[in-house]
Amino acid sequence: MWENLMLGFSTALTVENLLWCFVGVLVGTVIGLMPGLGSTTGVAILIPLTLGMEPVTALIMLAGIYYGAQYGGTITSVLISTPGEAASVVTTLDGYQMARNGRAGAALAIAAIGSFIAAIISLALLMALAPPFAQFALNFGPVENLAIMILGLITVVSFAGGSMRKGLMMAAAGLLISTVGVASGFSDARFTFGNVNLLGGIPFVEVMIGLFALGEVLHQIRVGAAAPIKARFKDMVISRKELTKSGPSIIRGSFIGFLLGCLPGAGSTLASFMSYGIEKRLSKNKENFGKGAIEGVASPESANNAAANANFVPTLALGIPGGGTTAVLLGAFTIYGLQPGPLLFEQQPTLVWGLLVSFFIGNVMLLVLNLPLAPVFAQMLRIPYAYLYPIIVLTSLIGAYSVSNNMFSVWLVVIFGIIGFFMKELDLPIAPLVLGLVLGPLFEKSLVQTSALGQGNFGILFQSPIAVSILIFALLLAVGPTIIGGIRRSQRNKSKGLTHV
Amino acid sequence: MTSTITGANLRKAVASLIIAFIGVAAVIGGFGYGFIEDGRIAAGFLPVLVGGAMALFALLDVVGSLRNSEKESTLLETVHIEAAETLEPVAEPESDLDIYGRSGKQRDRMLLMVIGIILATVLLVPVLGFVVAFALMLVVIAVVVERRRLLPSILVSAIALAAAYGIFVLFLRVPLPTGILGI
Numbered sequence: 001m002w003e004n005l006m007l008g009f010s011t012a013l014t015v016e017n018l019l020w021c022f023v024g025v026l027v028g029t030v031i032g033l034m035p036g037l038g039s040t041t042g043v044a045i046l047i048p049l050t051l052g053m054e055p056v057t058a059l060i061m062l063a064g065i066y067y068g069a070q071y072g073g074t075i076t077s078v079l080i081s082t083p084g085e086a087a088s089v090v091t092t093l094d095g096y097q098m099a100r101n102g103r104a105g106a107a108l109a110i111a112a113i114g115s116f117i118a119a120i121i122s123l124a125l126l127m128a129l130a131p132p133f134a135q136f137a138l139n140f141g142p143v144e145n146l147a148i149m150i151l152g153l154i155t156v157v158s159f160a161g162g163s164m165r166k167g168l169m170m171a172a173a174g175l176l177i178s179t180v181g182v183a184s185g186f187s188d189a190r191f192t193f194g195n196v197n198l199l200g201g202i203p204f205v206e207v208m209i210g211l212f213a214l215g216e217v218l219h220q221i222r223v224g225a226a227a228p229i230k231a232r233f234k235d236m237v238i239s240r241k242e243l244t245k246s247g248p249s250i251i252r253g254s255f256i257g258f259l260l261g262c263l264p265g266a267g268s269t270l271a272s273f274m275s276y277g278i279e280k281r282l283s284k285n286k287e288n289f290g291k292g293a294i295e296g297v298a299s300p301e302s303a304n305n306a307a308a309n310a311n312f313v314p315t316l317a318l319g320i321p322g323g324g325t326t327a328v329l330l331g332a333f334t335i336y337g338l339q340p341g342p343l344l345f346e347q348q349p350t351l352v353w354g355l356l357v358s359f360f361i362g363n364v365m366l367l368v369l370n371l372p373l374a375p376v377f378a379q380m381l382r383i384p385y386a387y388l389y390p391i392i393v394l395t396s397l398i399g400a401y402s403v404s405n406n407m408f409s410v411w412l413v414v415i416f417g418i419i420g421f422f423m424k425e426l427d428l429p430i431a432p433l434v435l436g437l438v439l440g441p442l443f444e445k446s447l448v449q450t451s452a453l454g455q456g457n458f459g460i461l462f463q464s465p466i467a468v469s470i471l472i473f474a475l476l477l478a479v480g481p482t483i484i485g486g487i488r489r490s491q492r493n494k495s496k497g498l499t500h501v
Numbered sequence: 502m503t504s505t506i507t508g509a510n511l512r513k514a515v516a517s518l519i520i521a522f523i524g525v526a527a528v529i530g531g532f533g534y535g536f537i538e539d540g541r542i543a544a545g546f547l548p549v550l551v552g553g554a555m556a557l558f559a560l561l562d563v564v565g566s567l568r569n570s571e572k573e574s575t576l577l578e579t580v581h582i583e584a585a586e587t588l589e590p591v592a593e594p595e596s597d598l599d600i601y602g603r604s605g606k607q608r609d610r611m612l613l614m615v616i617g618i619i620l621a622t623v624l625l626v627p628v629l630g631f632v633v634a635f636a637l638m639l640v641v642i643a644v645v646v647e648r649r650r651l652l653p654s655i656l657v658s659a660i661a662l663a664a665a666y667g668i669f670v671l672f673l674r675v676p677l678p679t680g681i682l683g684i
Contacts, residue, residue, distance in 0.1 A: 052673060165565065169520060169558035175551040176527050186544040188534045191527075214619075221612045224599025386647035387654075390639045391661045393619060398665050401631070402675040410623055418616065426516045436551075444547045456540035 004353045005127070011354025012361055017060050020053070024061035025362045028068020029369065033076050033377055034388065039069030040325045040434075041216060044208035045392075047332050048399040055336035056351045060358040062332055066325050067119065067359065070268075070305050071366050074111040075378055078104055078297075087268035087304040090276045094289065094296030101292050105375070109238040110246050110294055111301040112370040118254040118302035119363040122309040125258050127356055130345070134317040137342035142449030143460060147467035149443050151474040152320040155263050156435045158477055170423075171432035177202055178440020185448050197408040204331040206400050206412040207437060211430055212324075213396040214413055215420020217389045222425075246298035249279050253302030260303075261310025261322060263477075268304035268311075268323065275303035309359060316352060317342060319442070324431045327438045514566040521559035527552025614646050630680030636662050 011017065031042035042065045050058035070087075077088040078095035091111065098107040140148070157167030180191045181201030192198040256278065257271040279299040280289045289296050311322025319341035321327035333340045338348065345352055370377075400413040423430055454460030461467050531548030597605045622638040629637070639658035643649045669675045 049668065049673065163562070163565065165558045165561045169517070169555055169562060172524070172551040172555035172558065173520065176524075176548060176555060179548045179551070183544065186534075188544040190534055190544060190548060191530060218612060218616065221615055222608055224601075224603060224605075224608055384647075384649070386643060386649055387657045390642040390658070393642075394635050394639060394661060394665055397619075397623070398631070398635070398669050398675075398677070401677070402669055402673060405676060407623070407626060407678065410626070414619060414623055417619075422516070426513050428516075440547075447547065448542055451542040451546075456537060456542075 001127075001131075004131075004349060005357065007349060008353030008355075008357030011056060011350050012060065012358040017057055017354065017358065018361065020057050020061040021064050021358050021362050022365055024064020025068035025071075025365050026369065028065035028070075029072040029366065029377055030380060031065060032069030032072020032074075033380060034072075037216070037392065038073065038212070038325075039066045040208070040328055041212040042066075042069055043325055043328045043332070044205060044212050045395055045399050047205050047328070047335065048402045050332070051335070051403075055333075055338060056354045058336060059329070059332065059351070059355050060362075062329055063355060063359065064362045066329065067305070067308055067362060068366060069325075070308050071112060071115060071370050072377065074115070074301055075108060075374060078107045078111070079378055087272050087307070088300075089269070090272045090300040091297055093276070094291070094293050097290065097292035098294070098297065103292065106238045106242060106294065107297050108374040109371060110242065110298045112367060112374065113238075113243070114246065114250040114253065114298040114302040115305040116363055116367040117250050118257060118306040119309060119359070121251075121254040122258045122261070122306035123356065123359050123363075126309055126312060126359075129262075130313050130317050130356075133313060134342040134345045137318055140342070140466070141464075142446045142453060143464045144466045144470065146443070146446040146450050147461065147464075147470040147474075148318055148320055149439050149446060151470050151477075152314070152439060153432070153435060154474040154478050156323075157429075157432050164478075166427065167429050167432045170429055171436040174433035174436020174438075175440045175443065176436075177207070177433075178437050179444070183441065183444055185445070197406070201441075202412065202437075203403065203409065204437065205335070205403050206409045207416050208328050208331065208434070209396045209400050210413040210416025211420035211423070211434070213392060214417025215424060215430075217392050217396075218417060218421035219424045220385065220389065222421075242294050246294055249295040249299040250302045252278065252282075253299035254306045257303035257306030257308075258310045261307030262313045263322075268307040271303040271307035272300035275299045312356075316340060316344060319344075321435060321438060324434055327431075327434045330438055510566045514563045517559045517562040517566060521556045521563065524552045524554070524556030524559060528556065611646050615642060618642055618646070626678055626680070628680050630682060630684050631677040632662065632666065632684055633680060633682060635665075 012021070027046070028039065028042060031037045032039065043062050046062065046065060050061060053061070073088045074091055074095070077091040078099050080096075095107045095111070098104065153171050157164060157171055178201070181199050182189050183201075189199055253271075253275040256275045257268070260271040260274065261268065276296060276299060279295050280286055283289065283293070283295060285293065308323075308325075311326045314320045314322050315326040315330055319330070319339070321330045330340055338344065338351070396417075397410050397413055400409040401407065403409055420430065422428075423433075450458060450460060461471070527548045531545035531550075531552055534545030534548065535543030536545050536549055537543060599608070603611075618638055618641055622634050625634040625637075628634075636658060639661060640654055643654035643658065644651055670677055
């Protein structure tokens with residue numbers, strides 16, 4: 001463990017990696033607070049820029065954008081009640097109310113401190129748990145991998161929000177898109193309609209840029225802009241009493257976030273909602289929640305940051321992304337010629353430990369940047385969106401072109417941008433589609449291998465105790481809450497009935 | 502008990518119906534690539550499987566949308582309850598106007614214009630070259646769609662384009678397509 005940590009520090013502390021880590025967290029913070037941009041969009045747009053870099057440096061920068069955007073997203077949640085991502089929705093409840101009461105600075109400060117503490121706790125847990133997890137996953141064969149992927153797809157559908165059927169429909173759509181082109185192990189070119197550009201499949205980066213960047217821009221144009229609230233330097237002071245009051249909330253949020261973030265396909269959104277709910281239940285002044293309670297900011301912010309880090313447990317150890325952005329990062333791994341999964345810890349220790357240690361360094365940079373400079377970042381909300389979104393369009397399309405120096409990529413971004421816009425308009429969740437697209441080739445490979453092992457009989461899935469346990473867990477995740485929800489509803493109806501009587 | 506179908510739900514039902522058709526087409530196409538061959542799955546197995554699933558869930562969604570039974574994912578629902586109770590008191594009356602005083606209809610028009618301008622830009626790249634086509638796009642969106650003043654729009658567009666050119670062409674050596682002007 002210590003050897004690995006030392007290896008990580010020696011990798012992450014080189015001048016080049018420190019510099020790109022700083023660039024990543026800074027750009028991430030800015031991206032997080034820009035309307036129409038989120039960590040997934042930011043990482044997708046900037047992947048083309050990293051193609052000439054060493055993989056470890058590129059991943060340090062891209063991961064910096066990911067957790068930097070979590071900090072930036074908080075600023076928009078607090079100041080304009082517009083969460084950059086679903087995980088920050090809960091922060092708007094009390095954060096925006098604090099801002100309206102002239103306590104924007106305190107809300108931003110406690111969010112930064114909570115996020116930092118959560119990051120450190122979750123990173124320590126990540127470093128302790130991911131390697132043994134990967135070691136265990138080394139025993140997995142095609143059958144267990146297939147079960148893990150089914151679990152990933154079910155969890156992302158369950159946690160994505162929106163209806164279950166819409167999530168399943170989108171996961172299937174993502175898997176279907178991944179079948180375009182010539183798959184490994186087969187000679188048939190599928191759904192190419194004679195277009196040679198499609199023989200290699202629909203490229204991942206272009207789809208991501210289209211869905212997340214262009215789709216979001218079009219959506220923002222339709223939604224319109226909101227006015228920001230001013231945050232001042234002198235407001236950034238937070239009292240000792242407020243800090244003491246928030247301490248337990250931060251610790252609870254960190255552990256809830258880490259636990260939920262570890263589930264493949266699950267993510268920060270559920271963690272932030274759940275931690276808020278628990279905090280409200282435990283609080284002595286429940287009535288303050290929704291009116292500017294500082295614990296209502298501290299807890300969900302800690303939870304979503306911890307979950308963001310915990311997302312790397314399934315991503316690195318199993319090769320199954322923990323959420324939308326880690327799905328894009330997983331795509332980046334494959335672009336750099338790396339295969340995420342249990343073998344990564346054995347074959348690429350410098351990369352894995354360098355990346356993990358860079359999270360620590362990046363979070364320290366973010367705390368230093370965010371505590372005093374949040375009001376400065378907040379000024380960026382004053383840049384008119386009218387100037388901003390054409391630049392996002394330009395960056396998206398030029399970035400897509402640069403991946404393969406081909407106008408076909410640009411057309412793909414435009415097409416998927418329009419699809420992404422309609423998905424938002426029609427409440428179709430994007431995350432399951434992304435996961436389906438990322439997992440598609442691996443899913444098909446596992447299907448082929450499992451079918452070969454069982455000589456066409458998929459009953460072999462039920463002969464592996466590990467696979468059976470994973471599938472039962474997936475089933476519980478899919479069906480359990482429906483049953484609990486049904487019981488709750490009937491209880492509520494009963495109590496309503498009693499009241500009427 | 503009666504329920505009326507809202508315009509939004511009808512749109513969702515139509516979209517899901519289109520997705521169901523795509524799923525059915527994938528199943529038909531998938532069978533063309535072979536489903537099971539020599540006791541092993543063939544190239545069409547996954548398209549048939551996921552196309553079928555897509556069509557099934559899309560049809561369920563059509564029925565759900567028409568019945569107005571938009572239900573939340575139950576896993577999220579179980580934890581949303583606490584937050585939802587808090588959300589209600591802070592919900593503010595929604596206004597159709599954004600901070601620039603533009604109505605929903607105006608924003609819809611802008612959206613169509615932006616999509617049109619992006620499509621025109623990509624079509625013009627082979628003729629005008631990447632740089633010129635995108636320079637025009639930046640200025641046209643700022644001046645025509647967003648009604649910003651010409652000079653600041655040109656200035657912001659020039660800076661953005663110069664930065665993009667510096668990063669992608671000079672630093673990353675991406676050979677952007679040139680047009681009749683040679684740039």
